[in-house]
Amino acid sequence: MNDQKNEQAQRKLREQAELKLEDAVPEVLPLVETPEALRHELSVRQIELELQNEELQRTVQKLQEAHEKYVGLYDFAPVGYFTLDGNGAIVQANLRASRMLGAEGSRLLGRRLAQFTAPDSRTTLAHLLARLHASQEELVAELRLQRGDGSTFPVRLEGQAYAPAGSLVAVTDITTEKAAQEDLLRLNETLEARVAERTAKIRELSTELRIVAVAVAEDLMAPLRRVASFGELLKRDVVKDSEASLKHLELISRSVGQMEELTTALLEYTRASHGRLRLTPLDLNRVFSEVLKDLRPQMEGRKVSLTSGLLPTVQGDSNAMQQVFLEMLRNALKFTATREEAQIHVRAEETEAEFILRFEDNGVGFNNRHKDKLFQVFKRLHPESAFPGTGMGLAVVRRICTRFGGRVWGEGRVNEGATLFLAWPKQPHVLD
Known part of the structure; x- marks a missing residue:
């Protein structure tokens, strides 16, 4: 050189x-x-x-x-760096570390890192620093640091011995990571709850299908037996007595008509259970108006006040929701038939998660002790002779609501009217 x-x-x-x-x-x-x-x-x-x-x-x-x-x-490193002396005092801190703690770098120097650690994490920090000098290896721990305003946040510390008695500590803010973990835990809990809920509903549906099978066997076989019986009588009476034959033929026709009603109701229930559904915004005021047109023939010759308050817009299937309103209002019209003036009113209430629809009438009501049977398949709370029907209409309502994650129930008093409730979720989940 x-x-x-x-x-x-x-x-x-x-x-x-x-x-x-x-x-x-x-x-x-x-x-x-x-x-x-x-x-x-x-x-x-x-x-x-x-x-x-x-x-x-x-x-x-x-x-x-x-x-x-x-x-x-x-x-400007993406993590905070602290150089500590043997007593854990801060010798040097980068800009990221200062910003994490919300303090100027000059105000950090000479102060112990424990002063900026949440009280419940200071023991963890002390153990980490002691182990650093003992092992001379890089160690990792999670704890919470504390800002000057008292707020705390989670961090991951990666420490390594530095100089004769000091240590170098890298600090990573893991607030976002912890929030994601908590969201994942909540999601898992929600998923478990939803799985449990759906499992319960599937079991409920299986039980309900078994009930339907028994009910179909019982309710459809009776008319068939009568048809067969009166058919045999008709064979014997057709020559002997034409008047008796006509009576038997009338009974046969009535039984066949009953079978048709039951079969039709069963088909409606099957469609409600397995029909394809599509979630769209539905204005229930418009749904009420459309259903009201279909009910006009049933109100002819009667004095009926069928009204509604302001109804919400919900997420649902148009055909399914019209079926719900049709069955609920048909039920109200049926059980107000004995009243001089039928008064039926629909109104809505709102909670944080649901819309509660109330179908109120001044009909014959029912014994509240039997309200659990109100929405069951082929169940009646009144004699068929007084109020004809298949007992399937409200079961269809319940089935549709269940598929959307909704609920139905009723309250009533004998001769004092009834109120049927429908809780419709704001964020329905269709259950096939």
Whole structure:
């Protein structure tokens, strides 16, 4: 290296050969008479010093640039860095760490990291620092740091021994990670609850289907037996007595009509159980108006006040919701038939998760002790002779509501009217 500098100096000296000795020798040198060789040597040394100074300046500049780059990387790193002494006091902290704690970096220096740790996490920090100096290995722990305003947040600390007794600690804010974990836990709990709910509903449906099978066997077989019986009687009476034959034929026709009603009701229930559903916004005021048109024929010759309050817009299937309103209002019209003036009113209430629809009437009501049977398949709370029907209409309502995650129930008093309730979820989930 010295030879190279010497060569560079010699070259530069030759370029300055015409310069006077006074210009080539530093001012600090005395102007004395010297041999030519000595003057030449002094000139070479002077130029070497200048070259070394230039190189030193370049090196200093590179070091300065590297330092600035290091400071930038250190301060703006995505994690916080603390350099701690043997007592856990902060010797150095980067900008990210200062921002985490909501304090200026200068205010952190000299203070122990434990002062910025939540009380319930200080023991964890103390154990971590003790283990760092004992093991000399990188260790990881999760705890909560505390800002000056008292708020805390979760962090992951990764520590490593540093210098004779100090340590270097990297801090990562894991607030988002913890929130995601909590959301996942809540989702798992919700999923478990939904699975349990759906399992319960499936079991309920299985039980209900078994009840339907028994009911169908009982209710459909009776008319069939009567048809067969009166058919045999007709064979014997057709010649003997035409009047008796006509009576038997009338009974046969009535039984066949009853079978048709039961079969039709069963088909409606099957469609309500397995029909394809589509969730769309439904204005229940419009649904009420459309159903009212279909009920006009049933109200002819009667004095009926069929009204509604302001009804909400819900998520549901248009055909299914019209079926619900049709069956609920048909039921109200049926059991107000004995009243001089039927009064039927539909209104809505809202809770945080549901819309509660109330179908109120001034009909014959029912004994509230039997309200659990109100929406069951082929169940009647009144004699068929007084109020004809299959007992399937409200079962269809219950089945539709169940498929959307809704609920139905009723309250009534004998001869004091009844109120049927329908709870429709704001965010229904269709159960096939």
